[in-house]
Structures are given as structure tokens and as C-alpha cells.
Amino acid sequence: MAPGLSKFHSGEPVPLRSVPDLSIGEFRTAILSAVNSTRSLAALFGMPAGDRHVRLIAVVADSVTNSLSILSTKVGESYPCLTLECPQAHWFEREIAEQWQVHPDGHPWLKPIRFHAPYRTGNSSSPAPVAGVTDFFAMAGPEVHEVAVGPVHAGIIEPGHFRFQCHGEDVFHLEISLGYQHRGVERALVGGPGKRTIHLMETLCGDTSIGHATAYCEAIEALGGTAVSARAQVLRGVALELERLANHTGDLGALAGDVGYLPAAAYCGRIRGNFLNLTAELCGSRFGRGLIRPGGVGFDVDKPLIAKLQERLAAALKDVEDALGLLWDAPSVQARFEHTGTITRETCEALGIVGPAARACGIERDIRQDFPSGIFRFAQIPISKWHSGDVFARAWLRWLEIQRSGAFVREQFASMPDGPILSPAGTLPADHLVVSFVEGWRGEICHVAITDANGRFAHYKIVDPSFHNWMGLAMAMRNQQVSDFPLCNKSFNLSYCGHDL
Known part of the structure; x- marks a missing residue:
């Protein structure tokens, strides 16, 4: 320090x-x-x-x-x-x-990241950013050319623009331009918390509803001095790991699809749905909306439901093991995964990359270990990591985490403590600040809540893991073939809306 x-x-x-x-x-x-x-x-x-x-x-x-x-x-x-x-x-x-x-x-590339109107108005003397929405980094030289992808893509996918500087098929530089669906979530939170606040948190990055809702609830519980029961903490931890299981499984299936290995792609797509359905059994929503609430959780489980969830979880974990066995045993898959989209440990540290992408570079960085909260203060999940920093590492890391998250959920269901699921929320103090960390499935989620003289939000800052990692994708594409982009992109699987907020 x-x-x-x-x-x-x-x-x-x-x-x-x-x-x-x-x-x-x-x-x-x-x-x-x-x-x-x-x-x-x-x-x-x-x-x-x-x-x-x-x-x-x-x-x-x-x-x-x-x-x-x-x-x-x-x-x-x-x-x-x-x-x-x-x-x-x-x-x-x-x-x-x-x-x-x-x-x-002195900033080397001062370009807006969301292209919205400034929050501070009437400051005409203040210099504007040096680059606009149509300005892109460009290289010059014989046979150097650009390849532009997006923001409208072929298929159901969120908008993002990728501009490659290439020599033949070799990528020298990738510039990523986002901000196409900026919703002003942080601005909407000022003056809260209110009835809409939790719903904004659950939808600011839809595939991380549990992660962001947990970070928000832990922030206001800390401010208000609210004690969350052990039972509610366990249910929150289970939901967070089910979210990780579903998304890691889906990502591995998509990676298989990107290299044309359809058996694992088809199996994992189906199994991802099985994990999502386990969350739906908990609260009625496959994405966990309505489950995480200030003071605890909105839904409880009884013994018959736990037994049902344990049985279905065991079956899903066995299915994903079989499906991924096909993936790891295919030489053609490994040939495409290994040495593709490599990031060095030094680059990872310099950029502050988080989550599985960091752990795939050999960096033992995980909020569940470094800044544990909730159930993770008492029940640890062993940290998985690999060393090669390539697509294979980011894929293999997901498989390691699937096994350990699955074991954690089964252990928590087997030793569910008694007690209430919801505690009354306390009053937020005036002129305070709190930082809340959660290890979402993409990595570090950071929420910073600042209250005013009336105990309302004067400012609320959200840092989704994608905010740290988009530049990592750009670095992973250097000296790669432009045709490797879909594979490298999916190996990070970053969020557009989590970034754009």
C-alpha cells in the first residue's frame, strides 16, 4: 500500500x-x-x-x-x-x-468509450476528447489494410465495432469501439436506493444478474449495518456458482462451435440450459432475478427441493464431464486452441485484467479469496489457474472452475443451515462511502456507493469485469490471423451492455 x-x-x-x-x-x-x-x-x-x-x-x-x-x-x-x-x-x-x-x-488515445453527452454541461473552455466516433487508430504502409466488423453483426448479438489493422491475414492492431447501447444506469441510481434500484442492478448485465445484485446488496447492507443470516448467505453463494456453471458451460460449447467441433457444442448448449433451470427452480427465473434482495434472499428451499436440486445438479455435472471429455480428447480442437490469442503474464498485470482471463495467465487473482464476503468468508473454493495465457488456458480454466463450483454447490446444499432468509434493511448513513467486491463468472465486480447528507446515493460507480478486459482481447489479437478473431473473442466472452451500462 x-x-x-x-x-x-x-x-x-x-x-x-x-x-x-x-x-x-x-x-x-x-x-x-x-x-x-x-x-x-x-x-x-x-x-x-x-x-x-x-x-x-x-x-x-x-x-x-x-x-x-x-x-x-x-x-x-x-x-x-x-x-x-x-x-x-x-x-x-x-x-x-x-x-x-x-x-x-498526455493520454495516448483519448476517445470516448460510450459516446454520450457529458454529465457536466456549460464547460465550453474544457478541451474535448481528441477522437470521435468515426476516428480510429490507423497504420500506413505497403499492403497494410483495414478490416471492419460490426457494430451490426450477422446473428443475434449485441452491437460492438472492431477495426483491424492488417498486413495480409496478420493482425497488427485491433481497436474496439463500444457504447452502442449506453443506458445511463449509473445516473439513474443517483438519489436512490428506491424500488427500481434492484431491478436496474439485475439487468445492467443480464448474464450476471446474480453477481451484480449481490454486489449491490452487500454494499447497502454494509452501509446500513444489516446482518444477513447464514442461510441466506449460503443461498446467495449457491446462486452465484450456478451462474458461473451455466456461463462457463455455454462458453465451452461456443468455443467448440467456433472450431467446428459440433458434438461438444451441441451437448454444452443443452447442459447450459440445465444449469439455468436449476436457478429457475430456486426462484422462478433462469437468470436469478428476484432471488437476491437487500437483507438476504427472496426465496427459500425445503428438503424435498434440495434433494431434487442435488439430483439434477449431479446429472448435469456428469453430462458436462462427458461432453468436455470429447473436447479435450480431440487433437483438432487442441491444435486450434493452443498458442492462439496468447497474453503474457506481464501484459495481463499491466492492463489489470481480471477473472478467468487473468487466472489463465498464471495470476492467482480471485475476489472469493482476496476479498471474501458472505459464505466465502467461511467456505473456500480452491482457486484454479493455468499458465499459458492462450485460448486453451482460458478454456481449460473454465473446466477447472466448473468442477470446483459444482463441488461447492453440492457441499452447501448438503449442509444448509437453518434460519431466516431475510433481515430488515438498515438506514443508510449520511456522507459515507463503501466498496463492494464480488467474483462474478467473468471476474471482479466492483460497486462503489457514496451517500449524500440525506443518506441517499450521491454517486454510484459500477465496474463490470468487461471494463478491465476489453483491452486484453485487443492485445490477444496482435500477430494473430484475422480469422482467429471469433475464437479469441469467445475465449474472453466479454459483455457489451455490462461495459456500456
Whole structure:
């Protein structure tokens, strides 16, 4: 942790007056000295500070001490950028420039990431971002050409634009342009929490409804001092791992389909539905909507339902083992997976990549271990990792996690504690901040809630794991064949709407 900075913890309410308010020079020095292989920039964002200033707030997470540094500074129209010395700040600083019209001087590619109107208006003297929606990084040279994909794709898929700089079939650079379905979720949360807040959380990234709802509920429970029962914590953990099981299985089937291996693709597509149906048995929704609620969970289980779920889970785990046995035993599949879309450990650390993509590079980074909350404070899932950083590693990592998540769910069902499932929510304190972490199936989910003088949300920041990882996909495509893009893309399977919010 940077010298002189206070240490906080995930889920610990912090009075705003306790957050160090530094000069911009001190702020930069603190971040640059803190971020390294074991300390990551979990969040960096702006919020209004009056007098035509913007308050920048940074959250640095230390996976060794399981602690956080939260620091802030006030800036006017510009400040010296962090990105050149701390690549993890790249995407965050582009977001700050777009939202608040604050120019990070020296940023190498200051282009909006969502292309929406700035939150701060009437600041005509503030420099605009240097690149717009139609501006793309370009290379020049004999036989260098561009390949453009999207934003409208062939099939039912969310919009995103990919611009490849190529020499023949070889990709020199990939630029990813998103923001086509920006919904303004963070802005809609200001003034809450209210009746709509939990529904916004469940739908801001539909395939991670459990993960984001859990992060939100843990944030306001921490602020309000709400004690969640052991039974509710177990049900939350089970739901989170069922979400992981369904999505990892679906991804492995899609990867099989991308290399034309149809047996595993067909089997995994069906088995993914079986895992989703287990969540539906819990709460009536295949995506877990309605299950996670402030104070606990909205649905309980009885012994007959647990027995039914255990039986169906065992069958689904056996089916996925058989289907993936076909995948791993096929030399043609391994030939396409191995040495494709490789990211080095050094690149992964520099970019702050999270989740399975990081663990596939040999980095033991997992919120369930580093910043455990809920049931994960008492029941650990062994951390899976691989070392090669390629498509094979990201696929194999998913299989390892399927086995361990499956074992965890079965153990929790077998030892379900008694008790209530819902506790009354407490009142949120005024002028406080809390950071909530959850390890979603894509990786680190970070929610930062800040209350005003009335105990309402003055600001709410959400960092979906995709926000950290899109640049990782761009790096994975360097020196690859352009035809490898579908396979590399699916090996990350990042969220458009989770990024666009």
C-alpha cells in the first residue's frame, strides 16, 4: 500500500471525511507507487465537487493484505494523465474525459468509450476528447489494410465495432469501439436506493444478474449495518456458482462451435440450459432475478427441493464431464486452441485484467479469496489457474472452475443451515462511502456507493469485469490471423451492455 494512505476493507463503510483529499501531484504519486503485480486499480471515477471542479476518486485493491486504499483529489479542466505510467488507468481516464470534460493531458488515445453527452454541461473552455466516433487508430504502409466488423453483426448479438489493422491475414492492431447501447444506469441510481434500484442492478448485465445484485446488496447492507443470516448467505453463494456453471458451460460449447467441433457444442448448449433451470427452480427465473434482495434472499428451499436440486445438479455435472471429455480428447480442437490469442503474464498485470482471463495467465487473482464476503468468508473454493495465457488456458480454466463450483454447490446444499432468509434493511448513513467486491463468472465486480447528507446515493460507480478486459482481447489479437478473431473473442466472452451500462 502506498505510504501515508489509510487502509480500508471491502464492505467497510467509510466516512467521506476519512478519504484522503490529496493534491493532484500526491494523488498521481500515490497511485503510481501503489499499483503493481499485487495491487490493482479497481476503480477510478469522477463526481461533481462544486466550483466547476470534479473530484476524482481511486480505489486501489491489495490482494496480499486484503485491503483497499481509497483516495481523492479535485481537478479543474485538466490534469497530467496516469495512463502513460499506469496502463490500468487507460479506459478509466477515457471515461472521465467523456463524462466530466476533464482532459488527462498526455493520454495516448483519448476517445470516448460510450459516446454520450457529458454529465457536466456549460464547460465550453474544457478541451474535448481528441477522437470521435468515426476516428480510429490507423497504420500506413505497403499492403497494410483495414478490416471492419460490426457494430451490426450477422446473428443475434449485441452491437460492438472492431477495426483491424492488417498486413495480409496478420493482425497488427485491433481497436474496439463500444457504447452502442449506453443506458445511463449509473445516473439513474443517483438519489436512490428506491424500488427500481434492484431491478436496474439485475439487468445492467443480464448474464450476471446474480453477481451484480449481490454486489449491490452487500454494499447497502454494509452501509446500513444489516446482518444477513447464514442461510441466506449460503443461498446467495449457491446462486452465484450456478451462474458461473451455466456461463462457463455455454462458453465451452461456443468455443467448440467456433472450431467446428459440433458434438461438444451441441451437448454444452443443452447442459447450459440445465444449469439455468436449476436457478429457475430456486426462484422462478433462469437468470436469478428476484432471488437476491437487500437483507438476504427472496426465496427459500425445503428438503424435498434440495434433494431434487442435488439430483439434477449431479446429472448435469456428469453430462458436462462427458461432453468436455470429447473436447479435450480431440487433437483438432487442441491444435486450434493452443498458442492462439496468447497474453503474457506481464501484459495481463499491466492492463489489470481480471477473472478467468487473468487466472489463465498464471495470476492467482480471485475476489472469493482476496476479498471474501458472505459464505466465502467461511467456505473456500480452491482457486484454479493455468499458465499459458492462450485460448486453451482460458478454456481449460473454465473446466477447472466448473468442477470446483459444482463441488461447492453440492457441499452447501448438503449442509444448509437453518434460519431466516431475510433481515430488515438498515438506514443508510449520511456522507459515507463503501466498496463492494464480488467474483462474478467473468471476474471482479466492483460497486462503489457514496451517500449524500440525506443518506441517499450521491454517486454510484459500477465496474463490470468487461471494463478491465476489453483491452486484453485487443492485445490477444496482435500477430494473430484475422480469422482467429471469433475464437479469441469467445475465449474472453466479454459483455457489451455490462461495459456500456
